[in-house]
Amino acid sequence: MAETIWVYAEISDDRITTTALEMLAKASEVGKAEAILLGPAPDDATQTLAKHGASKIYRSADTVYRDYLTLPAAQTVAGLIEQHKPSVMLFASSYAGRDLVANLSARLDCGAITDVGDFQLKDGGIEATIPALGASYQNVSTLVNQGTKLLVVRPKSFEPKLNEQPVNVEEVAAASAEGLRKVHMKDRVVVKREGPSLEGAKIVISGGRGLKGEDQFAMLKELADVLGGAVGASRAAVDAGWVPYAMQIGQTGKTVKPDVYFAIGISGAVQHLSGMKTSKYIITINKDAEAPIFQYSDFGVVGDLFKVVPQLIEELKKRKGA
């Protein structure tokens, strides 16, 4: 009998996240895929999950999961795990995914593997590949606990696939204990953004320490506007306070896989590389010819970005106008 693999399905922007669908594709490939969906969701959410391979969906639409972070969902998922004992449960490497796994791994005393890029089932156990560890290493890890193995999966590790299953939705009782209502989500503030989202953009223009300051990101925005792309940043630029964390690309930020990725004034620390190295084309501008980022670029310019980028913008405008 195929082993059961659960996927924790999150809702973002009022739809099932792409990462949930990616994880379902992998889960159906190696076993029997089932999904957990908690909190208010659009009407077609369970159908979307079934279309992508979920043969069973555990569902509660209770608002407690939306209004109170982590604790209600962890309570429900822990109960379901104890009852049904799936072999593996997959979570996205998102804010909610990491918080849930943290709580569950401690509660069930089972540990977890984070930053997983791929995994296989082997002899009743699991072998997970972590694509980036330290300086340009990758490792294979396992979990030695009995029972369900918890994995936190990097976005864009798998391709979503249509693989329709008959929908079998089981309603589960909502976590109602007052003691779970401790972390209150009072308000959600959407920060308006222009142009495409980082994750969806075909072209991503990222800046790093070499940008030397907040104001210079305007230049990258101009380049992004000319090319119809989105602006990202390395952790160095975020840590310096030049741009918000939402723009961070890398192991702890967003993972992107655009057609063209511009790394501008970015040296190419592993932390950054793991968030963008699967881009189709990588174009680099850096004054240091020895920067590791050049090892990954398809086209690199060794030079002063404050000269190269303005010329690039001007030339693009000229050719577009022609």
Add this chain to the structure above:
Amino acid sequence: MNVVVCGKVIPASTVTIEIDPNTKRMVRKGVPHELDPAAASAVEEGLRLSEKHGGAVTLVTMGTSDATIGIRNALAMGAASAVHVLDDAVAGSDTLATAKILAASIKKQPFDLVLCATESSDSYSGIVPGQIAYFLGVPPVTFAKEISVEGDQITIKRQSEAGYDIVEAKLPALVSCSSGINEPRYPQLKGIMAAKKKEIKIYTASDLGLSPEEVGEKGAREKVLSVGRPPKRQAGKAVTDEGEGGKQIVDFLAEIKVI
């Protein structure tokens, strides 16, 4: 308000991290160390809150004797005291074992608030704060980009995919601080001098009531099976800018049919 900051001392950002093929662990011996910049931000946040609301900041860390330099840095910034879990038996701990050790250390300190970075800058798992919160039995308030406290209520702006969320909880609580929450202060000479007189408590696992089976490699649920090199990407063309660099990029974009 007493704040415990949980932070790590890690190989300095200038160090290229190597992995020992035998132990399959990062080589931490014999390389310069520093207080993780992410932990420094958590210390800074703790100092600002205690300056505003009273109380003191205690740093809790786990690591080898190389960690002392980073602990001194936190004390020089203004932390009142520090706890250092220093024990060969804890080497090889995974996230779960680490969280058990840190939670047991925090329980021995008076605290209203525990602050952590969302993740360390050397291993980035990002789940230790939530695990600690579970073991302490306090609400996990994570990914804060701004923190405010009023009475026993803590409110944060929490990083979200779309912007940020306003999230509230009651103290005692654990809050993880996202990178860039503040600009950590540089220790001044006076602080550096004062740090030399501040207490660093040393704990072993047994001081914390943890058995050797619960910590280190023995207590780890996650085992590394193998360490290898990822497939290398074929490096492409690189040119030195001689005044035409921008135009050459446009040519490349045309070649790959992006424009």
